[in-house]
Amino acid sequence: MGGASLRPEDYDPRLNDFVLSLARRERPRVCFVGTASGDAPEYVANFYRAFSGHHDCVPSDLGLFSRTVADLRSFVLGQDVVWVGGGNTASLLAVWRMHGLDLVLREAWEAGVVLCGVSEGMNCWFEGSTTDSFGPTLAPLKDGLGILAGSCCPHYDSNEQRRPIYRGAVDRGELGPGYAADARRSR
Helix, strand or coil: CCCCCCCCCCCCCHHHHHHHHCCCCCCCEEEEECHHHCCCHHHHHHHHHHHHCCCCCEEEECCCCCCCCCCHHHHHHCCCEEEECCCCHHHHHHHHHHHCHHHHHHHHHHCCCEEEECCHHHHCCEEEEEECCCCCCCEEECCCCCCEEEEEECCCCCCCCHHHHHHHHHHCCCCCCEEECCCCCCC
């Protein structure tokens, strides 16, 4: 998802309804991973607020900055959907790799767990992406998890820098061909 919101004032449940429909259980377990935002309490609260409206799921969260889950593998493989929030892609990847979550998420994908997210939660699954992780100017990031081949660019239409930087990086071969997405809603 290119940039959907969990904030109450912007929340549109349609993408999450679709994600839940992909889960392997009727009452799916949905885990929010807010690493990219440093496990920001407000973001976690917005996740619970948004998913409490989906009475057909069981929400949980996985924090890594104040980690309470000892066995990441069992916890993640017990989920039906892993929903990753936005923030800083480079920091997210570094923290996941330090905890071994990158390997657990690949195993979860192979086991049929739905992996999704917004912004950095889109970037992380691909081989490469565009990111503002390194400062105010967008730059290519070439070492995503690589669960999905190619590259991606969230916020493609809503941020005027995104389109030319992404297209340029793909045209120069800095990033492989891929997908661009945005969260513009039609009403």
